[in-house]
Amino acid sequence: MIDDLDRRLIELLARDGRRPFASLAEELGVSQSTVRARVAKLQEDDVVMIVALCNALLLGHQVVRLLLSVRNLTPRSVADGLVGINQINHVALVAGSHDLYLEATCRDQPQLIALLDEIRRHPGVAAIQPIIVTSLAKDYSGGGLRGTAQSISDPNR
Numbered sequence: 001m002i003d004d005l006d007r008r009l010i011e012l013l014a015r016d017g018r019r020p021f022a023s024l025a026e027e028l029g030v031s032q033s034t035v036r037a038r039v040a041k042l043q044e045d046d047v048v049m050i051v052a053l054c055n056a057l058l059l060g061h062q063v064v065r066l067l068l069s070v071r072n073l074t075p076r077s078v079a080d081g082l083v084g085i086n087q088i089n090h091v092a093l094v095a096g097s098h099d100l101y102l103e104a105t106c107r108d109q110p111q112l113i114a115l116l117d118e119i120r121r122h123p124g125v126a127a128i129q130p131i132i133v134t135s136l137a138k139d140y141s142g143g144g145l146r147g148t149a150q151s152i153s154d155p156n157r
Contacts, residue, residue, distance in 0.1 A: 002042070002047060005028065005030065005034075005038065006038060006042060006047075008028055009024065009028060009035065009038055009039065009042070010042065010047070010048055012024055012027065012028070013039070013048065013050060017050040017051070017052075021035045021036050021039070055136050056105045057133065057134075057135065057136055060108075061105050061106060061107055061108075062105070062106040062107070062108060062109055062111070062112040062132070063103075063104075063105050063106075063132075063133040063136075064103075064104050064105075064106070064112060064115075064130050064131065064132055064133065065101070065102070065103055065104075065130075065131040065133065066100075066101070066102040066103075066104065066119070066128055066129065066130050066131070067094075067098040067100070067101060067128070067129040067131070068098060068099060068100040068101075068102065068119070068125055068126075068127070068128055068129075069097075069098055069099055069125075069126045069127040069128075070099040070100065070124050070125065070126055071124065071126040072123075072124055072126075073123060073124030074124075075093050075099040075100055076093060077124065078099070078100060078122065078123070078124040078125060079091050079092075079093055079100055081122060081123070081124075082100075082102065082119065082122060085104075085115070085118060085119070087104045087105060087106050087111065087115050088102055088103070088104045088115075089103055089104065089105060090102060090103035090104075098129065102119075116128065116130065
């Protein structure tokens with residue numbers, strides 16, 4: 001489980017993942033070694049991954065979101081098989097009218113067609129609903145915990 005210090009650290013890193021540990025430590029009121037250890041533990045536990053995000057659309061790539069329905073296998077087993085596909089960068093089990101949610105980036109339309117064909121051939125995939133992204137208005141993944149009930153900026157906290 002993560003505590004309030006971890007939550008505050010995640011929020012700061014979500015704003016700037018390259019921020020120096022000394023600066024983070026000063027703002028959080030803890031030692032630099034505490035920040036270093038906390039970040040290492042959060043990364044080790046797969047709570048955070050510090051990466052550079054880009055707008056693939058501006059680079060001329062095809063961006064797609066996929067809703068999948070599964071049959072004859074469990075959604076988790078299908079998800080586990082799909083994570084190895086290079087173009088897929090996000091796989092989530094979901095509740096609702098679909099079983100899986102995927103995000104993928106392809107260099108061009110032929111690669112997108114090949115990706116859809118590969119997913120259709122995957123065992124357990126019953127149906128795919130592709131959603132082609134035409135414009136990115138907001139990249140939600142950079143928001144960290146902001147807007148959640150656990151956010152440090154939550155006024156009801």
